[in-house]
Amino acid sequence: MPGDASALQLVLSADPALMGIVWLSLGVSLAAVGLATIVGLPIGALLALTRFPGRNACIVVLNALMGLPPVVVGLAVYLLLSRSGPLGSWGLLFTPKAMVIAQAILVTPIIAALARQTLEDLWVEYRDELAAMNVGPVGRISTLIWDARFSLVTALLAGFGRAAAEVGAVIIVGGNIDGFTRTMTTAIALETSKGDLPLAIGLGIVLIAIVVAVNALAWGVRRTGERFAG
Amino acid sequence: MAVRAPSSDLPIALENASVSVGALTILDRISLAFSPGTPTVLIGPNGSGKTTLIRLAMGLIEPTSGRITFGGRERVPPLRRAIVFQRPAMLRRSAAANIAYAMAAAGIDRARRPGRIEELLALVGLTGFGERPARRLSGGEQQRLALARALARDPEVLFLDEPTASLDPAATKAVEDVVQAVVARGIKVVMSTHDLGEARRLAGDIVLMHRGRVIESTTAAEFFSTPKTQEARRFVAGELLV
């Protein structure tokens, strides 16, 4: 492969163009996970701790939404934010904010569904004890979230992995504008089609390294949790 | 000290209380009172309704029909009652943190907690186990930690659902000693057991249950010397009641 040496050089020399792309990708994905956590965690907790008609249907839908096709989400957000769309006046289309919104929509069901499962499993164990200790609703939820924190962090990291590796949604709503909305995945797609393999491969290496690091982190968090909390 | 409600939860009185799930009647028109004093011991074969009766008296479930009152009041939250479940669940924290959690939930002064935790761990024979993850303790150790955790709430009534079922003889002795100490402090104990010897050792009153009904409810002395019903006679004689 002709590009190998120069790809590695790009990575090792922390080429500014490449680093700009990497930082934007990380920033967008982190912001999306943050937003998705704020929305998804309460949804997961609510579904875990309450019983209401249609709850099972909600859970099924939520689980199905984990597999949302990114391009469809991208299209929906595009239609929403495009100049003639309902939120067109916000002027967000082809900005990093639009990418954050699209990724947050993709990641929220993942975080909500995983949090729901984790919290519900713990709730089944804790319910009687907490009731016997007269712990109120706020205390219950905070106890469950605190005691499940290691598993919940794993859910957030899963969401981050999904966001960072995703290309379909960000390319539609971000537009892949050089130096502004170009992320690792969209750059890889573009550079490959242009034939600039060194940059594509260099970004590929960084992306894989990030995904591996995130998974290692998830594993470490889980291990630590088991050691300290049993 | 914990802030205490001015009035007592005792006596806990059941009047014709039934509990059913669907068509199944688990407790059948039970009238009974748990009053201050010596321990009340519930005995009866598997599935006779001991656990359900304890959950009802603790206030975790409500009767499907009939009434239950706590010191004459209905629906009193379990501020002054504590329970050790038949299979206690440990929080994902250290042994000491499990006790601390119960104290916090009961509104016990933060300053009082550390010393009291050590006392309670010592009381149940778990000195030195404080920093261990509670879920890593053995079944018997968890059972004793659950007892310490229940006592941490400074209850007026303590429910124990087969507290010694999974314990070896030494640990059983330790738990029975704790129960005696708790009783000496004026706490009302309501416990279930399958162990006739334990019932003899601890009971002030005996409630014999069979198929969701109370068959005999009397003092321990009377129950063991002159059991009135056929079932009670067979139970005291050590026959299998099914």
Ligand SMILES: Nc1ncnc2c1ncn2[C@@H]1O[C@H](COP(=O)(O)OP(=O)(O)OP(=O)(O)O)[C@@H](O)[C@H]1O
């Ligand atoms: N939520 C429930 N739904 C259906 N049946 C129940 C429920 N709870 C208890 N039962 C049934 O009610 C009966 C009494 O149960 P309970 O746990 O009170 O018995 P127990 O006397 O404590 O038995 P053991 O000695 O085995 O602990 C059992 O037959 C049990 O299967």
Ligand SMILES: [Mg+2]
């Ligand atoms: Mg039982």
